[in-house]
Amino acid sequence: MLIKVKRGWELPESAATPERVFRDRRRLMKAVAAGPILLAAGATLSACSAEAEVEEDPSASLYPVEGNSRYKVDRPMTPEELVTNYNNFYEFGSSKDIAAKAQQLPIRPWSVTIDGLVDAPITIGIDELLAKMPLEERVYRLRCVEAWSITIPWSGFPLKALVDFAKPLGSAKYLVMETFLNPEVASGQRAVWYPWPYVEGLTMAEATNELAFIATGLYGKPIPKQNGAPLRLAVPWKYGFKSIKSIVRFTFSDERPVNFWQALAASEYGFWANVNPEVPHPRWSQATERVLGTDERVPTRLFNGYAPFVADLYEGLEGERLFA
Ligand code: MTE
Numbered sequence: 001m002l003i004k005v006k007r008g009w010e011l012p013e014s015a016a017t018p019e020r021v022f023r024d025r026r027r028l029m030k031a032v033a034a035g036p037i038l039l040a041a042g043a044t045l046s047a048c049s050a051e052a053e054v055e056e057d058p059s060a061s062l063y064p065v066e067g068n069s070r071y072k073v074d075r076p077m078t079p080e081e082l083v084t085n086y087n088n089f090y091e092f093g094s095s096k097d098i099a100a101k102a103q104q105l106p107i108r109p110w111s112v113t114i115d116g117l118v119d120a121p122i123t124i125g126i127d128e129l130l131a132k133m134p135l136e137e138r139v140y141r142l143r144c145v146e147a148w149s150i151t152i153p154w155s156g157f158p159l160k161a162l163v164d165f166a167k168p169l170g171s172a173k174y175l176v177m178e179t180f181l182n183p184e185v186a187s188g189q190r191a192v193w194y195p196w197p198y199v200e201g202l203t204m205a206e207a208t209n210e211l212a213f214i215a216t217g218l219y220g221k222p223i224p225k226q227n228g229a230p231l232r233l234a235v236p237w238k239y240g241f242k243s244i245k246s247i248v249r250f251t252f253s254d255e256r257p258v259n260f261w262q263a264l265a266a267s268e269y270g271f272w273a274n275v276n277p278e279v280p281h282p283r284w285s286q287a288t289e290r291v292l293g294t295d296e297r298v299p300t301r302l303f304n305g306y307a308p309f310v311a312d313l314y315e316g317l318e319g320e321r322l323f324a
Helices: 025-034 124-130 160-165 260-264 307-314
Strands: 110-118 120-127 137-143 148-158 172-179 198-202 215-219 232-234 247-253 288-289 297-299
Touching: 110 160, 120 124, 137 232, 148 160, 160 215, 160 247, 198 260, 215 247, 260 288
Parallel strands: 110 247, 148 288
Antiparallel strands: 110 120, 137 148, 148 215, 172 198, 172 247, 215 232, 288 297
């Protein structure tokens, strides 16, 4: 995300990702419930070393999951090395090189609170939540507002499944999501000029659209910490900043939230943030995008190519700043 300084995005290229095989998720889930498989004992996590050791995720046995062929793209997959080493995660700093630092984030225990306008608020552990959700793999594109893009295989579940589980009241108009707050491990959260914690929101119609997805895995494995473990949003028709990472709270509300980037720079970033090549950012064009892992710059597409799924969500809302 750019506020003042435009950064470069020259990155190396490597091979494509292989196909994955479906496994018996529920059988493996039992094994996880019987005792977390933590291989972290003795692992030294370093904030400074790019070689920081990666803690084994207790949900590892759930993956890979079955692919959903409805969500395919016409671009080659971005190499995993790139997707997991070129990140925006301001909780760990404003550079793209935060993967090592992010390993300090404890992801077990991890509780998710569902509250606000719901039948009954609940706090649930991530592994219990995962066992209840229908996991699948989807290949989505991600278009960052900084004009770079990647194509990635997420594993996870439709956000609608979580909404159904939460049983929101009829008065709920928005789903507000919040990232963890832990400045002890997330050095970026010690920067007091940012409006922590990171907050994002969707309308109920957006949250229950079939494309809205909660990612818990990546490339057939648990999602790495730098990409938003243990659960993050993936809304591919919107600029990447809407896809909030490491969520701890889902609140159903009748008030539109002010999201993190909007709170910082409302003239540049808004609530809707739908991808549109014809509406430039105040400081740069959105007409094209750099495809990470290649030398290509390609035209950006309206709603990032997902118009058939989502365009009707915005009918009658022409007075809104839909594309910022
Ligand atoms: N979520 C949190 N909590 N903090 C962040 O800084 N950055 C956003 C989004 N989600 C961000 C976040 C931005 S600007 C982008 S482009 C994507 O995460 C990047 O996701 P990736 O690092 O997995 O590619």
